[in-house]
Amino acid sequence: MTIQQVLLLLLLWMWLLHPCRTEMLFRRTPDLRPRSSVGRTSGSDGKALHRQKRGWMWNQFFLLEEYTGSDYQYVGKLHSDQDKGDGSLKYILSGDGAGTLFIIDEKTGDIHATRRIDREEKAFYTLRAQAINRRTLRPVEPESEFVIKIHDINDNEPTFPEEIYTASVPEMSVVGTSVVQVTATDADDPSYGNSARVIYSILQGQPYFSVEPETGIIRTALPNMNRENREQYQVVIQAKDMGGQMGGLSGTTTVNITLTDVNDNPPRFPQSTIHLRIPESSPVGTAIGSVKATDADTGKNAEVEYRIIDGDGTDMFDIVTQKDTQEGIITVRKPLDYETRRLYTLKVEAENTHVDPRFYYLGPFKDTTIVKISVEDVDEPPVFSRSSYLFEVHEDIELGTIIGTVMARDPDSASSPIRFSLDRHTDLDRIFNIHSGNGSIYTSKPLDREISQWHNLSVIAAEINNPKDTTRVPVYVRILDVNDNAPQFAVFYDTFVCENARAGQLIQTISAVDKDDPLGGQKFFFSLAAVNPNFTVQDNEDNTARILTRRNGFSRHEISTYLLPVVISDNDYPIQSSTGTLTIRVCACDSRGNMQSCNAEALLLPAGLSTGALIAILLCIIILLVVLFAALKRQRKKEPLILSKEDIRDNIVSYNDEGGGEEDTQAFDIGTLRNPAAIEDKKLRRDIIPETLFVPRRTPSAPDNTDVRDFINQRLKEHDTDPSAPPYDSLATYAYEGNDSIAESLSSLESGTTEGDQNYDYLREWGPRFNKLAEMYGGGESDKDAS
DSSP states (O other): OOHHHHHHHHHHHHHHTSGGGSOOOBOOOOOSSOOOOSOEEEOTTSOEEEOOOOSBOOOOEEEESSOOOSSOEEEEEOOOTTOOSSSOEEEEEEETTBTTTEEEOTTTOEEEEOSOOOTTTOSEEEEEEEEEETTTOOBSSOOEEEEEEEEOOSOOOOBOSOSEEEEEEETTOOTTOEEEEOOOBOOSOTTSTTTTOOEEEEEESTTTEEEOTTTOEEEEOSSSOOTTTOOEEEEEEEEESGGGOTTOOEEEEEEEEEEEOOSOSOOBOSOSEEEEEEETTOOTTOEEEEEOOBOSSOGGGGOEEEEEEEETTTTTEEEEEETTTTEEEEEEOSOOOTTTOOEEEEEEEEEESSOOGGGGGGOOOEEEEEEEEEEEOOOOOOEESSSOEEEEEETTOOTTOEEEEOOEEOOSTTOOOEEEEEOGGGOTTOOEEEOTTTOEEEESSOOOTTTOSEEEEEEEEEESSOTTSEEEEEEEEEEEOOSOOOOEESSOOOEEEETTOOTTOEEEEEEEEOSOOOTTOOOEEEEESSOOSSEEEEEOSSSEEEEEEOSSOOOTTTOSEEEEEEEEEESSSSOOEEEEEEEEEEEEEOTTOOEEEOOGGGGGSOTTOOHHHHHHHHHHHHHHHHHHHHHHHHHHHTSOSOOOSSOOOOSOOOOSOOOOGGGOOSSOOTHHHHOGGGSOTTOOOSSSOOSSOOOOOOOOOOOTTOOHHHHHHHHHHHHHHOTTSOSSOOOOOOSOOOTTOTTOOOOSTTGGGOOSOOOOGGGGGGOGGGHHHIIIIIHHHHHHHHO
């Protein structure tokens, strides 16, 4: 027999001894009818005292939950003292669950429960009982209310709201550090016994964690738990009711506990010495290699900063911390040279950036290592003695003159010989050349400062043993000036002298320019090549000169133009000079000296009318003639093509040609009428040229084998409604007269298909217009008969 069965029997025994199993007595209410008295007493006044019976006496009923019997569960019995046992009374039950959950024997008053009752669903039921006369249905007792209270049994185990909990606690925490609290609930009645009293215990997770029995708080049980040794723990907590005593129900839950990281581990280099290699040709900023210190911590607790703290290469190398990989990248800080130094030693330190003061005793949180960097030899290109060269040379030097020399050497220990060359893209005119052995640059063409003052060359140096490994250096050649250009007039001078000029009158101020650029600046002198009786030159000593007249009056009819040679010389060495000729025209001027005319033939022209004005007048006349011609031509195009004397605007077009009969292939083609689809959509009228081109309406083409008569009627209707047609009536003639004509068809196309002879004598009766046809066809008949 199990513990649960023993407890159930014990509770059943207690319930059988409960007063609810005894017969209930009813308290009697006052009635009009006399009642038998149970006893008599006499009062102080001598009167007899009667004690009446009470009809109802109530106590609440108690019912045990979760009844497992096969019969209805007996609740209690109602009985009235007026019940004689003859069945005259009827007991009625109403209220919560009456008739369904609770039923009453109307004769005996016994109350039963029809099914199992769960206290967790409802703890008590309120009902009303009444006894009535079965025959009259009148109540014999007032209605009374009573309560059926459900007694709890321990039928619900404690439950946790979560099946699995997740919690965390920092590593190295002290004993008793709170991790998480779990709480279980029990649906049993907490006010009745220990059914709902829960006690917590730990089933799994010892000795690392413990739980408080009353509160369910989980705490650490071991000191200095290290995450690096073990990070995850699984703890199983049990909640048991009945105060944890034997026979109580229990429930469990799982708590997954993670130890979070703290900075309790310093960084450590896996090697005490690290060897790296780098070619000497590596440019500044090149990454040589990386160093990395390991840290057992994670996240920010493992962040490390690297630095170079000592060594003979602190000025040659740098180290940069790579945040994502936590590595120290060593880079080149200055250019390396294998021939100068081949080995460098660095002392690199790695230190945590976030140190927890609680764990200083575990420090120091830093570590060092030695990094040895070997510089490897590389076949380097030649090195020039300078980064650039500047040579100055006069422009008058002879061909083949050396203007300067560039020098380069092989920095390698082998010291290979060097070969020099010019980059011809920088000397397209091949003015210079270079000696391939010693780097001497010399001229191969004459120099001219006035053409190019600077020459920017590029010299290439290459090792003879390794021609592909080259170096370039810029060479700037400045051409120095030599006085090799004579001065000239600054501009072209259009000089004139008035006929009424007086002696000593200024007629022109001249100046000069020189392509040379002497150090002291330009200085020019002006003079006449020979003595001139008409003009003279006066030097202003400021690189300008004045041209003056030497006599009074000039005549353009005698001499219209004078040529005055002027000598211009500079003051540099050697002196250069040139002769410039001024052309001086003789012109007619007004009293103020303003020029009016300079040519002798200008006297024949009307006064005030120049050649430009005449050309403009001629162009205007030509434009007017062109406009007039275009207007006349347009007016002529507007005349109608119908040349009728009476101008009746009819639809007959006169061609002055009667046609050529069957041999006339240029006449109107009747096939066009037979095939309307061949007609162009945008064909315009032929009897008049319209001023405005209207867009003709696109009409659907007639289907094949359509009668020509319908086609003509359709076209006639279109012309009648066409807004672009002339305002007068216009009938389109198609040389088809229809079937009702007495003359039948005039076309000669059908004559070829007629086998019999035809008589054309009736054509003579139609008038003079058809005489030609009558002669042609009538004559043909006579000839045929004669033959």
